[in-house]
Amino acid sequence: MSKKELSKAFEPAHAEERWYDYWLENKYFHAKDNSDSPAFSIVIPPPNVTGMLHMGHALNNTLQDIIIRFKRMQGYNTLWMPGMDHAGIATQNVVEQELMKEGLSRHDLGRAKFIARVWEWKEKYGGVIINQLKRLGCSCDWERERFTMDEGLSKAVREVFVRLYNEGMIYQGDYIVNWCPRCHTAISDLEVEFKQDASFLWNIRYPFADGSGDIVVATTRPETMLGDTAVAVNPLDFRYRDQVGKFVILPLMNKKIPVIADDYVTMDFGSGAVKITPGSDPNDFAMAQRHQLEIISIMDGHGIINEYGGKYKGQDRYEARKNVLADLEKGGYLVSTEHYAHNVGQCYRCKTDIEPMVSKQWFIKIKPLAKQAIAAVVKDKTKIIPKTWEATYFDWMNNIRDWCISRQLWWGHRIPVWYCDDCDKVIVAIEDPKECPDCGNTSLMQDEDVLDTWFSSALWPFSTLGWPDKTESLKTFYPTSLLITGFDILFFWVARMMMMGLYVMKDVPFRHVYLHALVRDEKGEKMSKSKGNIIDPLSMIDQYGTDAFRFTLAAYTAQGRDVRLSPERIEGYKFFVNKIWNASKLTLTNLADFDESAPVNDSDSLPDKWIKAKLNETIAEVTRGLEEYHFNDASAAIYHFIWHEFCDWYLELSKPVFYGKASQEQRQATQKTLHEVFTVMLQLLHPFMPFVTEELWQSLNDSDERSIMVSKFPVVNPAWEDKVAEKKMEMLMTIITSIRNIRGEMRVPPSIKLKVMVSAGDDESGKIIDDGKDYILNLANLESLTVEVGLVEPKGVATGVIGATRIFVPLAGVVDITGEKARLEKELAKVSKDLEQSSKKLANRDFCAKAAPEIIQKEEDKLKECQEKFNTLENALKKLKEISR
RNA sequence: GGGCGGGUAGCUCAGCCGGGAGAGCGCCACGCUUACACCGUGGAUGUCACAGGUUCGAUCCCUGUCCCGCCUACCA
Structure with missing residues (x-):
């Protein structure tokens, strides 16, 4: 049997394509619905259909692939479920922009044609990211790939909506919501990002209707005063005790509004009186409900003042602000203007300032769902890792507010609600109704809105497995074993999957949730296009190879820490790949005449026993690291073993066996060790570096060994444990290091071979050293070595001390x-x-x-x-x- | 405003249950010894943020302070 000879250097691009295709052809990624092996499943956090692979994806999917490959090798029936998200707003934006170039708007096309156009776009450009994931080496079961808008998942969405509705968990109503005047839709609380803005606080005088002076209110949004319907003070504020119940005249609008008392008002802020605009502020809206105040919306969906804004009608909100301020000043109502920093909510998608607006929307009553989701984590049915995130999860769940799920978009799951033209009956159904069940009228209008994209994402762990059908997949793989995702979508996605999973499936969606951190640049700054510090994963793969790139990500993934990445760090691990490659070249050369099938005794040489003992420890560390999601520990363990134990010592120690005068028997025994250790080493490394390990595995093994990825993950071998060998080897190693230290410090050139004397502390250590004489001679570059117990120090020597052992290096003629x-x-x-x-x-x-x-x-x-x-x-x-x- | 995490070698970080400070990269010196200069061998480097406290003993536990991140929040 002959091993293949390796090329001078590893060629990542070539190997990556070749082996990925090989794995696909052999369906190694495919999970079986029925299997005797225990199941292990992960659903991918579905990337946006518009998405391109960025560092966040790269990290996220590398970690998933590491675990999936690890579990697969451990013998689990492993499913990694892939797919994509339809990304409502993002995708609609992309296609609308495309239309804009043609001078068209979506309204020009109409709803049906527009949606057809989006699908066209999706077929043509969508899902670039899927191919990018393949370049990362992801071993997803691509045969099962799903899309949130496909038929099955859409069915799941309708089913859940109807169920929630019928159980009174979904309601519709006029409430104040976060409105994006650019995207022209409501968005949920989570989709609003607050940004600090250096602005002003304007103090405005509102005169009393009875002419008895005035009251001053402060505002950061003077234009909203057009919709004021009250002025509020704290009931305990004695300054205003007599004013409550009186009326003031709203300047510019010349309208009487009441002064009310509500303990929401902070007495020591400004004058202690606040203007109330229920149509433009969530708190004011809540107050209006408490006091039955009139609610006036003074803006339309574009943020333009409407007919309720008097003469400012038609002005955009920022223009109206200027004009209102000018008019207030002119009328003598503006008391003062102060600099003021405050938070302004912006749309997460387009960064437009959010306009709180009252509109008719659909909501999910979320408290009962949250209660279950909290309990599941308390009871450890789902474990959040690292545990510190549990507190954040609980905090959010405890303070959760109803989820606004309707979006005024076209691309998405249309809400399965119809209204009868005749009798106004509301029909909520899974199948499109043909006629009104009450009056039989066939003229039905479907609700115009679509659902929040996260609504369908929340069903992902079971909808992708075929629910609502009772599929084998579902039975085998739900609850999924693990979810790996970034902490930034803990609320958006993880929390909602928890709630929906428990509500629909009566069981948690996953046993473990591992939350990883963000990828930042080497200075710790968030990567962003505007900063220009983006590192493109694909270009890193092109430059350094997928294996090096993946290993870097794993090596820097410490729990609770951001990953700080720079090309130099990836390059460093490319060197590691190169080191592995070269060590493999030597290994394969030394194994060229090795016959695996021939019966050979286990080697009893010290280095052989030692390396197996060390390998054992490494197996334990890598396994534990992966099981506990300590990716940095696992990768450090294998790195250290390969470089600093296998390469630095073992390969060097075994050279004499192959180049020297060792017996055929010893040679074969060492080959056996080398073969075993090298094989296990590749297997341990495979989850991190799938490509180079497969390449080497295939070079090492007979053709009937199908693939390293379906080989058995190493387990600790009790027969390899050997504390004695470790102790002995350690002793020899420190002696070698000590002599090298003298050489180095004394600048003894390598051409000079030293004669060294060792004084052992006792007979036992004397024997160990004497037995290891050849190793010391070779690795310390000596001409001769004499070992004696209790040797008296000679004159003119350099001295090294290790415990009771003394090392004497004669200096005469050397230095x-x-x-x-x-x-x-x-x-x-x-x-x-x-x-x-x-x-x-x-x-x-x-x-x-x-x-x-x-x-x-x-x-x-x-x-x-x-x-x-x-x-x-x-x-x-x-x-x-x-x-x- | 509330919460969380962090401040350890020049850089990035590891240090689980308190008992002589570690790794990788970088740096310095020497070396092309038949796997590898994408390498080898050796070396240097720390008031473990600061101040108290508990303890025989603190990088580790407690309290406070100062910085730096992040999450969260309706003070107009």
């Missing part, structure tokens, strides 16, 4: 002794510091009386060791001085 003197003095200084600390501690009576016995013992051992080391070094230094004199 002068001044260097060694300096080196010893440095060492001595270090030891004395430790020595002082330690003896001080032990001299402390309280310490000896109160500290744990094992701690005291440890401290005593340390003191003794330091003492000995100190003596040895001091002695060595004295001898050197004698010579140099």
Whole structure:
């Protein structure tokens, strides 16, 4: 059996395409509806159909793929359910902009034609991101790909709407909502972003109707005064006690409005009196309901003053502000203008200032749903990781307000409500009704509005599995095992899935929720187009390869921390891929004549036993890291093993076996170890670096080994545990390092091979060192090594101390002794510091009386060791001085 | 206003249950030794934000202060 020879360097682009196609052809991503294996499922956070892969997606999907590949290798029947979101406002905007170039608006086309146009757009340009996810290596079950607007999911949406409606959980009414004058639709509270704005606070005088003076109110939005229907003061405010119940004249509108008392009003803000505009402010609206005030909307959907705004009719809201202020000033009503910073709500999508407006909308009564969703997390039916997010989740759920689900858009799930033209009957139905069930009239009008995109997203964990049909998929994969998403959509999406899952399926949508942080640039700033600090994932993949890119993301994903990314960091992990590649070249060369099927005894060589023990620890660490979503720990463990144990030591230690005079038997035994360790190493790495590991796996193995991705994930092998080998190896390694240190510090050129003497503390360690003589000779570049127990220090040597072991390097003819003197003095200084600390501690009576016995013992051992080391070094230094004199 | 997270080596960060401060990158020195210069070997580097407290002992626990992020909120 011959292994393939590897090219000089790994070629990511080539391997990525080749192996991804191979996996697809073999349907390795496909999950079975029926299987004897336990199920493990994740639904993808559906990207917008208009979306392009950005760093957030890259991180999110890399983490999902790591877990999915890990679980798949562990033998689970693994489903990663992919799909996309129809993104109501975003998609409608895109298509409207396209129309605009043709000089058309959606109204020119009409609703049906416009929607057809959106679908056309979707077929042509939508879903670019799906192919980008494939370049990331995502092992989604693409055969199951879903779209929130497809037939099945639309059916689910209707079903849930009707159910909620019939159970009294959905209602319609005139309420004040967040209105975007540009998108021309209501949006939910969550979709409003508050931005601080340096503006003004204007103080305006409202005269009493009876001519008895006036009352001053403050406002940041003077134009809304046109719709004022009251002035409010706090009931406890003695200054205004007599004024409550009186009327003031609303300036410019010349209208009588009452002074009312409500404890919402803060007494010590401004004058303690506030103007009330129920049509333009949510708080004022609430107050109007408490006091049965008149509610006047002075603006239309575009933010233009309407007929209720008197002579300002037709003016846009900002223009009206200017004019109102000018007129107030002219009329002597403007008392003062102060600089004032306050928060202005903006539309998350287009950044237009939100206009709170009263309109007829659909709402979900959310409290009962939230109650269940809270309970599920309290009872640990769903675990939120990291746990700190639970508090945020609870806080939001406890203070939740009814969800406005209607949107005045065309692209989306149209609300399944019809109105009879004749009898005004309201029909709410899953199937489009043909006639009015009351009067039989066939002229029915469907509600014009569509549902919030998040409504359909909230059903994603079960709608994608076929609900409302009772499918096998649903039975097998719901509740899903895990959701991985960014914390920024905890409320938007996670919370709503929790509520809907519990309401519809009577069970949580997922067992675990892992929330990851944001990807920022290396300075910690949020990436944005305007800042120009965007790092494009695809260009990173092109430059450094998918494997390096993915590994970087995993390595920087520590819980509760943002990921700070820069191309240099990705490059660093490209070097790691290169290191793996080169180590593999050597490995494959050394295995060229290895026959896996031939019976070979396990190697009893120290390095072989040691590397297997270390590998065992690495298996445990990687597994634990992934199981607990400590991606940084898992990736660090495999990185450290490969580079600093396998490459730095094991490959070097085993070179003599392959190049030297080892017996055929030893050679084969070492090959067996090398093959095993290398295989397991690739498997551990595979979830992080799918492509290079597959390439190497295929080069290593016989053709009947189908793919690393369906191989069994390594488990700790008790037979590999070997504390003794670890101890012994550690001893040899410190001796080698110590000699190298002397070489390095003394500037001994590599061409000079040293003769070294070692004094062992006792027979046992003497034997270990003597057994490991060849390793030391090779790795420390020595000509000879003599080992004796209790050797007396010779003259003219450099000295190294490791516990009871002394290392003597004769300096004659190699270097002068001044260097060694300096080196010893440095060492001595270090030891004395430790020595002082330690003896001080032990001299402390309280310490000896109160500290744990094992701690005291440890401290005593340390003191003794330091003492000995100190003596040895001091002695060595004295001898050197004698010579140099 | 409320809440959360963070301030540890030049940079980015790890340090679980208190008991001698770590990694990666960067830096310095030497080296093209037959896998790898995308490398090897060695080295340097810290008032663990500040001030108190608890303790025999604090980077870790408690209190306060100062910075920096983020989330959330109806003070006009």
